[in-house]
Amino acid sequence: MSRLAVPKTYKLYVGGAFVRSESGRYDRHDDRNVPRGSRKDVRDAVAAARKAAGPWAARTAYNRGQILYRAAEALESRAAEFTVERDEVEAAIDVLVHYAGWTDKLAPVLGGVNPVAAPFLSFSLPEPTGVVGVVAPDEPQLLGLVAELAPALAAGNTVVALVSETAPLGGLDLGEVLGVSDVPGGVVNLLSGRRRELTEALAGHPGVNAVVEASGDGSLAESVDRLASESVTRVRRAAPTRSYEAAVADALARLEAVTELKTAWHPIGA
Numbered sequence: 001m002s003r004l005a006v007p008k009t010y011k012l013y014v015g016g017a018f019v020r021s022e023s024g025r026y027d028r029h030d031d032r033n034v035p036r037g038s039r040k041d042v043r044d045a046v047a048a049a050r051k052a053a054g055p056w057a058a059r060t061a062y063n064r065g066q067i068l069y070r071a072a073e074a075l076e077s078r079a080a081e082f083t084v085e086r087d088e089v090e091a092a093i094d095v096l097v098h099y100a101g102w103t104d105k106l107a108p109v110l111g112g113v114n115p116v117a118a119p120f121l122s123f124s125l126p127e128p129t130g131v132v133g134v135v136a137p138d139e140p141q142l143l144g145l146v147a148e149l150a151p152a153l154a155a156g157n158t159v160v161a162l163v164s165e166t167a168p169l170g171g172l173d174l175g176e177v178l179g180v181s182d183v184p185g186g187v188v189n190l191l192s193g194r195r196r197e198l199t200e201a202l203a204g205h206p207g208v209n210a211v212v213e214a215s216g217d218g219s220l221a222e223s224v225d226r227l228a229s230e231s232v233t234r235v236r237r238a239a240p241t242r243s244y245e246a247a248v249a250d251a252l253a254r255l256e257a258v259t260e261l262k263t264a265w266h267p268i269g270a
Contacts, residue, residue: 010034010168012041012192013175015048016185021193030083034168037193042160042201045189049131049158050207052186057128057156061104067182068100068153074181075174084142084170091244092146098248099150106155106255114263121266126259128156129234130209133202135162135195135224137216137240142170147241148212149188151254157210160189160202168192196220203227203235210258214238 011018012035022044025036056064072093079089106126114122132152137144141164152159163171175190191198199220203211204227213224216239228235236257241247 008032010172010192012037012045013172013178013188013190014041014045015051015189016179018175018179025193027193029166029168032169034172034192037162037191037198039197039201041191041193042198042205045160045191046131046133046202046205046207048186048189049160052184053128053130053158056158056184056187059156061107061156064154064156065100065103068096068103068150071178071181071183072096072100074177078173078177082142082170082173084140088140088143091247092143094244095143095146095150095247098244098251099154102151102154102251102255106259109252110256110259110261119268121268123264123266125262125264126155127262129258129260130157131207132157132159132258133161133205133208133211134159135199135202135211135213135215135220136164136171137214138164138166139240140242141167142174143242143244143247144214144240145171145174147247148214148238148254150247151251152212152258153183153187155255155259157258158187158189160191160208162195162198162202163190163192165193165195196223199224200227203233204230206231208233210234210236212236212238212257214240216240 021035021037022040023038026033027036075093082089110126111124116122134148178188203224
């Protein structure tokens with residue numbers, strides 16, 4: 001007998017769970033219903049990211065690298081299930097592997113002992129910024145998202161990401177990969193919907209510590225800057241990343257943008 005296939009139901013990925021938008025709204029993409037996230041979904045995602053931020057930052061750098069590498073393994077094993085081109089999936093995998101290698105290199109590269117004219121030692125140590133909001137480009141839908149997620153996670157941050165507005169399926173499929181790749185719930189949260197509505201809610205949220213605006217939509221710039229300034233949220237603006245080489249060529253700059261430096265003083269001889 002012939003049978004009807006069970007169509008995939010796309011959902012948001014928030015707090016390690018797959019959820020429908022609280023508004024019940026949806027958009028149509030590639031003959032599928034895709035949840036249209038709301039401001040309430042943004043607030044829920046930020047709350048989940050804040051809850052996960054402390055435990056994620058407390059993990060050793062080596063362990064975070066292991067988890068990012070495991071995410072690359074999971075993406076490799078499910079590459080055939082993605083609707084995007086194989087070359088783009090492979091580039092995204094390689095980006096995850098690259099930043100997995102950065103996790104335990106960040107402290108020696110950015111940190112150090114500062115020269116001071118006093119009987120003290122002064123150390124600078126990199127720490128994660130906290131919750132990072134990512135606005136991904138429409139294209140490439142998967143690589144453009146992963147290129148901004150990976151450095152934020154490698155630096156010890158948690159992320160609330162807005163996936164491509166015009167081609168959201170690749171970004172939402174990534175949630176299923178992360179769900180089986182040892183990434184703790186709440187460390188990555190993925191929302192689909194109308195970019196302007198969600199970006200304004202994300203940039204203006206006081207619980208967000210940094211915003212990476214990589215959509216390439218120039219009309220968002222003024223709005224993001226104004227909203228972020230109200231809570232002194234740092235903003236990094238970037239063009240959509242279209243290749244593996246572009247994602248890693250400025251790796252240190254991407255990592256620095258979501259890293260704080262803590263300075264500690266210690267008396268000599270104590």
